[in-house]
Amino acid sequence: MRNTRTLTRRALLGAVAVTAALTLAACGGGSDSSGDAGSDSSASSSASAGNTAGATDGAHNAQDVTFAQGMIPHHRQALEMAALAADRASSAQVKDLASRVEKAQDPEIKTMSGWLTSWGEDVPAASDSAAESMPGMDHSAGSGMPGMMDGSDMDKLDKASGADFDTMFLTMMIEHHKGAVAMATTEKSKGGYEPATSMADDIITAQTAEISEMNKLLGKS
Structure with missing residues (x-):
C-alpha cells in the first residue's frame, strides 16, 4: 500500500516538474520572440529614419x-x-x-x-x-x-x-x-x-x- 502511494506521489511530482519546465520554456520562447521582434522593429525604424534622412539631405527646389x-x-x-x-x-x-x-x-x-x-x-x-x-x-x-x-x-x-x-x-x-x-x-x-x-x-x-x-x-x- 505504502509502495503504491510512493509511486503515485513520484508520478505527480514528475508531472508537475515537466509542466513547470514546459511553462518556463514557453515563457522563455516568448521573451526571445519578443526580443527579436523588438530588435527587428528597431532596426526597421532606424533604416526607415536613415532612408528619410537620405531622401531629404541635399534636397533643393x-x-x-x-x-x-x-x-x-x-x-x-x-x-x-x-x-x-x-x-x-x-x-x-x-x-x-x-x-x-x-x-x-x-x-x-x-x-x-x-x-x-x-x-x-x-x-x-x-x-x-x-x-x-x-x-x-x-x-x-x-x-x-x-x-x-x-x-x-x-x-x-x-x-x-x-x-x-x-x-x-x-x-x-x-x-x-x-x-x-x-x-x-x-x-x-x-x-x-x-x-x-x-x-x-x-x-x-x-x-x-x-x-x-x-x-x-x-x-x-
Missing part, C-alpha cells in the same frame, strides 16, 4: 536653381568690375576692396556651378555675365537681376581712371551689392537647399558690410 543661375552671372560681372581696379583705381582702399570681392565671389561661382551640375541644371555660360547679352538688365530693382550694370555703364567704367574711376566703381558696386543682397534675401526666405541658403546668408552679411564701407569711402554716412 526651384528657387535654389534660380538663385544659382542668377547669382553666377551677377558675381561674374562683379569680378569684371573688380579686375579693372588693379590698373585704373588710384585709391589703395578701392584696390583692396576689389581684391576682397574677387577672393569671395570667385569660389562662390565655382560652388554654385557645382550645385547646378549635380542637379542636372544648366550652368550659365561665361558670356551670360556680359551686360549686352542680357537685354533689359539695368539698375532698377524690377529687372531680372537687380543691380546689374548695362553695357553703357561697363564701357564708362572701363574708360575711367584715377579718382574718377574710384568714384564710379564705388557707386556702381554699391548698386551691384544691393542687387545681390536682394537676390540672397529671396533665396534665404524661399530656398530649400541648406548650403544655398547658408551662402545667401553669408552674401547678405558680407556685402551689406561692404556697402557701408563703400559709402564711407564716398563720404556718405
